[in-house]
Amino acid sequence: MSLETVKYNSWQSSRYNPLFEEYLVNSKKIQLSLTPNVPGNEENKDRKYIDHEFYMTNTGLVLIIRLVDLDDENNEEYNVIYSDIESIEMHDSAHFKFYIECINRDKKGKYDEAFSYKENGLTLSKEDIKALNEDYIDTYRVLLTL
16 A cells, blocks of 8 residues: 555545445446536536546545546547545535535645735735635536436
8 A cells, every 4th residue: 555545435524425426336427527617618428437436645535537438439438537625515416416626736825825925924916815815626517317
């Protein structure tokens, strides 16, 4: 077992909806937002679930979902990876819609730096003020068809 990456029992924390993993494993089709912060441009492309793994790394929880594009004639498999997961929440139980909230490391770094300036009484730039007011969590949508 590596110190950097260990297999993770995803539901050891109350921040993760236990139904997500159950529904994911039993899903027939999956739709994912490939860009964060819904409601943005949504891709309504159906994919087939193959399997998934959770890992706890030095920087946080990672979810890897293996999929097949149902529109691809070659049935090519690929991975979708969500890193630094803060929470997985059910948004719509009737449609099995979940939101995966992940820390955006770049935004978090800017936030932490600006917060440190503020705590130490330093003058904040416009960029620092923006970093303090901007959310550093990116939200991704996962829609499951059972």
